[in-house]
Amino acid sequence: MANTPKLTTIFSDIIKENITGDAWNWIYAQSNITNSFDVNSAFAIMPRKTGKALVQVNNQYQELINTVTPGLSISNWTIDRLSRVWVLTQYQDVDQDKYFRTIENLFSTAEMNEQVALYSALPFLYYPQLWVKRCAEGIRSNIGIVLEAIMYHNPYPAENLPEAAWNQMVLKAFFTDKQVNKIFGLDNRANKELARILIDYARERHAAGREINNMLWYLVEKFVTGQQLNKMKQGHFND
Amino acid sequence: MIVSLKILKMCCSHNTEEKSVPLTQSTEKFDMDLIKGMRFFDPHVHMTSRTTDDYQAMADAGIVALIEPSFWLGQPRTGVDSFKDYYSSLVGWERFRSSQFGIKHYCTIGLNSREANNEALAEQVMEMLPLFIYKDGVVGIGEIGFDDQTAAEEKYYRLQLDLAKESGLPVQIHTPHRDKKRGTQRSMDIAIEHGLDPRMVIVDHNNEETVKEVLDRGFWAAFTIYPFTKMGNQRMVEITKQYGPERIMVNSAADWGISDPMAVPKTAALMKLNGISLADIELVTYRNAITAFAQSGQINETDFITAIDQSARFEGNSILRGGQQPRIDKSSIIIS
Numbered sequence: 001m002a003n004t005p006k007l008t009t010i011f012s013d014i015i016k017e018n019i020t021g022d023a024w025n026w027i028y029a030q031s032n033i034t035n036s037f038d039v040n041s042a043f044a045i046m047p048r049k050t051g052k053a054l055v056q057v058n059n060q061y062q063e064l065i066n067t068v069t070p071g072l073s074i075s076n077w078t079i080d081r082l083s084r085v086w087v088l089t090q091y092q093d094v095d096q097d098k099y100f101r102t103i104e105n106l107f108s109t110a111e112m113n114e115q116v117a118l119y120s121a122l123p124f125l126y127y128p129q130l131w132v133k134r135c136a137e138g139i140r141s142n143i144g145i146v147l148e149a150i151m152y153h154n155p156y157p158a159e160n161l162p163e164a165a166w167n168q169m170v171l172k173a174f175f176t177d178k179q180v181n182k183i184f185g186l187d188n189r190a191n192k193e194l195a196r197i198l199i200d201y202a203r204e205r206h207a208a209g210r211e212i213n214n215m216l217w218y219l220v221e222k223f224v225t226g227q228q229l230n231k232m233k234q235g236h237f238n239d
Numbered sequence: 240m241i242v243s244l245k246i247l248k249m250c251c252s253h254n255t256e257e258k259s260v261p262l263t264q265s266t267e268k269f270d271m272d273l274i275k276g277m278r279f280f281d282p283h284v285h286m287t288s289r290t291t292d293d294y295q296a297m298a299d300a301g302i303v304a305l306i307e308p309s310f311w312l313g314q315p316r317t318g319v320d321s322f323k324d325y326y327s328s329l330v331g332w333e334r335f336r337s338s339q340f341g342i343k344h345y346c347t348i349g350l351n352s353r354e355a356n357n358e359a360l361a362e363q364v365m366e367m368l369p370l371f372i373y374k375d376g377v378v379g380i381g382e383i384g385f386d387d388q389t390a391a392e393e394k395y396y397r398l399q400l401d402l403a404k405e406s407g408l409p410v411q412i413h414t415p416h417r418d419k420k421r422g423t424q425r426s427m428d429i430a431i432e433h434g435l436d437p438r439m440v441i442v443d444h445n446n447e448e449t450v451k452e453v454l455d456r457g458f459w460a461a462f463t464i465y466p467f468t469k470m471g472n473q474r475m476v477e478i479t480k481q482y483g484p485e486r487i488m489v490n491s492a493a494d495w496g497i498s499d500p501m502a503v504p505k506t507a508a509l510m511k512l513n514g515i516s517l518a519d520i521e522l523v524t525y526r527n528a529i530t531a532f533a534q535s536g537q538i539n540e541t542d543f544i545t546a547i548d549q550s551a552r553f554e555g556n557s558i559l560r561g562g563q564q565p566r567i568d569k570s571s572i573i574i575s
Contacts, residue, residue, distance in 0.1 A: 044373045048536070109323065111330030111374045143335045 007068045007124070011086045014061055015050075018079045023049045030087050036102035039091040043106060043114065046087070047080040052113075055079050069123065071155035071184030077120070084117035089124045100130055107134060112143060119149040122156035129160065136165040139172055147176060151183050158185025167194040170219070174201065180215040195223035203237040269501070273508040274301060277521070278543075281305040281503045282528035283382070283411070283443060283463065283490035286344070287312075287325075287333055293493070293500045294340035295566070300504035303543040304343035306532060307333060308382040308411050311351045313495055319363040322350075326371045334376065343543050345532070347381030347411045348372050355395035356387070365398055372406050378532040379403070381411025382443060385422045388415060393429070400433040408535050410440045411461075414449065416468070423449045427456055441531050444492070446470055450478060454486060459531045463492040464502035472506040476513045484522035488531065 016024050026049050030042045055077050057065075065072055074082055093099040103125060107118055119138050122131050135157060138150050150157060151173050157166060166189050173180045180186070198220055202212050221229050231237075279302045286294070286307050297305075307329055316322055329346040337344035348371045350364045372380065380403040385392050403410045410430065415422035423442065430440050437457035445453055445460045446469070453460040462478065463469045475489060491502035499505070507524045511517070532538055567574070 040370070041373070044370075044375075047375050109327055109370050111327075111376065112334050113375060115331065143332065145335075 007065070008086065008089045010061060010064055010068065011082060011089070014055060014057055014074075015079070015083055015086060018053070018055050019050050019083075023051075027083055027086070031090050033087070033091045034093065036093075036098070036105070039087065039102060040106065042087050043084055043117075046084050046117075047113070050079045050083045052078050052080050055082050069155060071153060071158065072123065073153035076152075078113075080113065081117045081120060084114070085121040085124065088118075088121040092126065096127060096130075099126060103131075104134070112145065115141070115143065115146045116149040119146060120154065122150070123154065123159070128156070131156070132160055132162070132165070135161060136168070139165065139169045144176070147172065147178065151178055153182055153184060155184050157183075158189050163189075163191060163193065167191070167197060170194060171197055171201065174198070174213055174216060180213065186219065190219055190222055192223050195220045199224075199232065199237070202232065206235050206237065269505055269508060271300065273511050274504050277301050277504075277507060277517075278303050278525055279503045279507065280525045280528045281490055281500070282441070282488055282532060283308055283461065283492045284500055285310060285492070285494040286337060287328065288495035289493060289500055291336075291340070294337065294342060297500055297504075298340045298342055300501055302342060302503065304345065304529075304538075305337070306345045306347060306378060306411075306528070308347045308379075308413075309349055309351065310382055310413075310494070311353045315354060315357065316360070319360060319367060322360075322364050323367060326367075330371070330374050330376060345376050345378045345538065347379040347409075348374075348377050349380045349383040349399055349411075350395055351382060352384050352386040352392045352396065352413060352415075355392045356389055358391050358394075361391070361395050365395065368399075368402060369406075372402065372408060376537055377408070378535040378537045379409040379411050379441070380406075381441075382413040383410065384413040384426050385415045386413075388418065388422055388425070396426070397429060397433060400430055400435060403439070404433060404435055408439075409532055410435065412440060412442045414442060414444045419444075419446070420448050424452065427453065427458060430458075431456075438531075439534060441488075443490070444469060447474065447478065450482060450487075454482060459486050459488065459527070461488045461490055461528075463490055464506050465492050465496075465498050467497070472502065472509050475506055476510055476515065479510060479515055479519065479523055480513075484519040484527070486527060486531075487523050488528040489523050490528075 015027060019027070030038070033039050033042065055074060057075055062073070062075060065074065088103075091102070093102065106114070110118055115138075119135070122135055125131055135150060138146060141147055151169065157169055161169065170180070170183065170186070171194075173183060198216050202216055205212050217229060217233060224232075279300070281297070281302055282305070284305050284307060286305065309326060309329060312325070316325075326348055329348070334344040348368060350361055350368070355361050371377065380399050383396055383399045385396065400410065412426050412430070414426060423445075427437075427442065431437070438459070441459040441461050442453045443461040444463045446462075450460050462475055464472045464475060469492070479487065489503055489506050491498060491500050493500040493502065503524050507520050510520045529538055529540065
């Protein structure tokens with residue numbers, strides 16, 4: 001959380017450059033929200049104020065974001081998504097239970113794009129450990145853009161998920177044909193159990209006559225010998 | 240030979256009684272070439288109850304956008320969380336499912352008349368509605384109105400009219416199957432009494448008996464093309480000839496009963512065969528519904544082109560792109 005103040009400033013600078021003066025004035029008035037009613041309505045109404053265009057972010061901002069929050073990229077975000085994330089960073093409540101209930105309520109009533117914004121905001125919410133189960137729940141989603149909001153350029157999973165949930169996310173990324181290389185923390189979070197599961201998955205794909213994503217071997221190679229890897233790549237899985 | 244078929248008819252929330260109906264005697268084949276290049280908007284269809292085959296067929300026939308009104312699910316819900324999950328699915332999962340087939344999905348949110356009769360539950364649902372009606376892509380309060388025309392139905396109909404007025408959203412009115420003419424009149428009287436502009440109210444499930452008054456009083460008149468119990472599309476052709484295209488729209492109200500999600504394109508084809516002008520066909524099968532529901536400020540036609548929001552588009556990965564769901568060859572014995 002130490003980084004957040006600086007990042008929220010970067011966010012607000014970017015938002016300001018991407019919307020009209022009127023919309024900015026409205027958003028700026030949402031700074032430091034302290035009650036759940038205000039956060040609910042600001043969150044829901046956002047696209048009506050900001051539109052839904054892709055955010056224009058120059059390289060300077062992009063580099064700054066990467067320095068402040070390694071792994072994060074907002075280059076494919078829409079303006080309503082960025083603004084919703086920003087509003088969530090503005091909301092605080094000293095009562096942890098109340099804070100949790102308010103954010104959880106947003107999740108459980110969210111439409112598709114709201115879900116994307118909420119999962120994108122995971123790294124910036126207070127009490128990071130409170131959201132581990134919610135993140136794991138998001139990984140169970142079948143909505144592609146929701147999965148991508150969790151998987152792509154989002155530092156929360158690598159920093160907070162326990163091994164089983166992390167492994168499930170990586171496996172699901174392969175399973176749903178996601179761009180696995182966009183997951184932050186693949187190297188740091190690589191583990192033997194994940195390699196075992198992925199080998200099993202590769203074996204199944206091979207048996208079904210389906211292609212195997214090359215990124216899969218990248219996550220396996222640390223945990224097998226060069227000879228074993230070559231054999232598997234050629235379709236020989238009996239080790 | 241007349242064959243009788245027993246069906247349970249419960250369209251768009253209401254009749255549950257069993258009826259004997261004649262098996263269809265259709266002879267004319269639906270020729271897709273007739274509607275080639277045309278776009279359609281189905282302003283009332285319950286996709287939650289339909290399969291992916293329906294989505295594919297609808298997209299192929301030119302349906303670019305639709306509205307899914309909230310209704311009852313065939314059996315009563317017993318708790319408020321069931322409503323919450325249902326409304327969430329209309330703005331979440333179902334919207335996503337639709338986008339995969341290149342169809343822009345909107346919805347209307349409301350407490351249906353049948354379940355308004357469970358007052359304890361209805362109170363809780365009313366409390367929750369403001370959480371959903373302001374969501375992106377919610378284009379109205381609906382479908383609400385009368386079923387049995389009980390006091391409880393009237394109470395929650397009135398409360399939801401106030402909600403519509405307060406939120407500036409259009410209203411989608413379900414008119415009853417039984418005592419229809421009277422129920423339709425009452426629905427309109429009450430809407431006026433609550434200060435709603437008739438131009439913000441879409442009166443649904445009209446027929447030859449109700450249309451004149453609905454139009455004369457300045458409301459939008461929607462017609463549901465639904466086999467056996469509602470309008471047939473031949474009758475719809477006659478109505479369009481008689482009343483013209485102004486403030487008239489056609490929908491399928493397809494749901495979990497025997498219904499046809501292709502009702503709008505099929506009706507357009509039949510209109511064309513019967514000499515109705517292309518401009519008029521466009522009004523009743525596309526434009527009028529958009530004009531009516533766009534008063535919510537939530538419909539943007541440029542979204543139809545990509546069928547999905549900007550935010551659903553991203554480089555490289557195309558599985559979400561509209562109309563790009565993989566097709567399977569149903570005639571093949573092989574499933575791979």
